[in-house]
Amino acid sequence: MTDSLPALAGLPVTRPAGRPFDPPEELARLREQQPLSRMVFPDGHVGWLATSHALVRAVLADARFSSRYELLHSPLPGQAAMEGTPPAPPGLFIGMDPPDHTRYRSLLTGKFTVRRMRQLTERIEQITAEHLDAMERHGPPVDLVEAYAVPIPALLMCELLGVAFADRTSFQGHMAKVNSLDATPEEKQGAFAALQEYVHGLVLAKRAKPTDDMLSDLADSDLTDEELTNIGVLLLGGGFDTTANMIALGTFALLSHPDQLAALRADPGLADRAVEELLRYLTITHTGMRTALEDVELGGQLIRAGECVALSAQAANRDPAKFPDPDTLDLRRQAAGHVSFGHGAHQCLGQQLARVEMRVAIPSLINRFPSLRLAVPPEEVPLRTDSDIYGVHRLPVTWEV
Ligand code: HEM
Numbered sequence: 001m002t003d004s005l006p007a008l009a010g011l012p013v014t015r016p017a018g019r020p021f022d023p024p025e026e027l028a029r030l031r032e033q034q035p036l037s038r039m040v041f042p043d044g045h046v047g048w049l050a051t052s053h054a055l056v057r058a059v060l061a062d063a064r065f066s067s068r069y070e071l072l073h074s075p076l077p078g079q080a081a082m083e084g085t086p087p088a089p090p091g092l093f094i095g096m097d098p099p100d101h102t103r104y105r106s107l108l109t110g111k112f113t114v115r116r117m118r119q120l121t122e123r124i125e126q127i128t129a130e131h132l133d134a135m136e137r138h139g140p141p142v143d144l145v146e147a148y149a150v151p152i153p154a155l156l157m158c159e160l161l162g163v164a165f166a167d168r169t170s171f172q173g174h175m176a177k178v179n180s181l182d183a184t185p186e187e188k189q190g191a192f193a194a195l196q197e198y199v200h201g202l203v204l205a206k207r208a209k210p211t212d213d214m215l216s217d218l219a220d221s222d223l224t225d226e227e228l229t230n231i232g233v234l235l236l237g238g239g240f241d242t243t244a245n246m247i248a249l250g251t252f253a254l255l256s257h258p259d260q261l262a263a264l265r266a267d268p269g270l271a272d273r274a275v276e277e278l279l280r281y282l283t284i285t286h287t288g289m290r291t292a293l294e295d296v297e298l299g300g301q302l303i304r305a306g307e308c309v310a311l312s313a314q315a316a317n318r319d320p321a322k323f324p325d326p327d328t329l330d331l332r333r334q335a336a337g338h339v340s341f342g343h344g345a346h347q348c349l350g351q352q353l354a355r356v357e358m359r360v361a362i363p364s365l366i367n368r369f370p371s372l373r374l375a376v377p378p379e380e381v382p383l384r385t386d387s388d389i390y391g392v393h394r395l396p397v398t399w400e401v
Pocket of ligand 1: 067093094095105234235238239240242243246284285288289339340341342343345346347348349350351353354
């Protein structure tokens with residue numbers, strides 16, 4: 001067991017200047033020299049940072065590591081100290097271990113299968129076409145985030161869950177605060193409570209008068225109002241910002257790699273691989289974390305019970321031991337096995353939905369506007385370095401009319 005390098009003071013989060021798609025350079029050095037490093041978390045907890053693909057997957061697949069909120073420590077600078085965090089409330093199963101996690105998750109898995117999500121393709125194509133028509137009517141330039149990347153997943157999640165689309169600006173604001181790296185712990189808690197209050201109102205309405213949607217389906221079960229509310233919050237929270245940022249940042253990446261953009265335009269059969277590669281290459285979520293429930297030997301180190309391991313998805317997805325030439329965006333590569341949706345018991349429940357949305361939205365956009373390009377120099381695109389979910393705040397684009 002070696003511990004040769006001094007403990008890191010927090011997770012490296014600063015991306016290299018002028019390279020908006022690349023992870024912090026420090027992560028590559030760590031992955032090469034010490035893929036399991038001691039790290040001091042912002043709340044003072046001394047835990048670990050895993051940066052290799054093999055170690056990140058191993059921890060995510062190992063039931064000796066817990067997702068229970070009350071045991072975790074956030075590795076992100078400026079995040080609320082998680083010491084003293086209460087257990088996840090009933091229904092918020094992302095912060096639970098089996099058997100509680102399994103009980104809730106199994107109620108939902110049948111609703112997100114590949115088949116069910118593929119069945120939604122037609123509706124996604126319709127929503128996408130409506131937004132492309134609106135962009136065309138408006139004429140260039142437009143902010144792609146506002147005109148396209150945000151409303152498409154938002155509309156779809158609203159329809160799936162049975163949420164009024166008109167309400168979205170208010171709960172999107174709450175969600176942005178929950179994910180913000182700059183908000184205070186009090187602001188985050190306030191925003192989370194406001195989200196809960198909103199969804200609780202919906203739950204009561206669905207119980208009283210069911211409609212044809214997922215929340216109404218779930219309301220017809222033994223779940224309590226509190227459980228149903230937190231499941232609704234989790235789905236709303238998971239299904240918006242993530243996919244929207246993949247569509248916007250994915251488009252930015254393609255516009256910055258004209259050869260790849262041309263390849264995708266020329267070969268529609270490339271779309272599935274392209275989505276997987278964009279997920280790998282861009283890795284919009286920084287990291288996950290897990291806490292050891294018992295002493296575990298891993299990567300030549302002893303992780304003691306109670307120690308938290310931050311898992312860098314960004315570093316894992318650029319690991320040359322798993323993906324040859326990892327820093328190159330190559331839409332033809334086989335990128336399956338990336339950890340952008342996590343891995344193991346908590347692997348993203350909405351991944352098939354996210355894939356179908358990206359698979360429709362990105363190719364439809366670049367085919368509708370063959371001359372699509374950035375309307376500002378790339379360095380002027382505002383990056384979401386202030387949020388837990390990376391992406392762009394705005395993406396001004398233009399095209400020939
Ligand atoms: C590109 C888009 C998306 C990305 C990158 C993403 C990423 C992730 C990741 C990394 C996890 C694992 C968290 C962990 O291990 O602790 C996760 C879990 C989850 N995601 Fe997603 N997600 C996306 C889209 C969605 C969508 C569209 C939905 C909802 C319909 C969704 C709902 C969830 C839920 C409910 C969980 C918790 C699963 C569990 O704890 O068992 N996600 N997501």
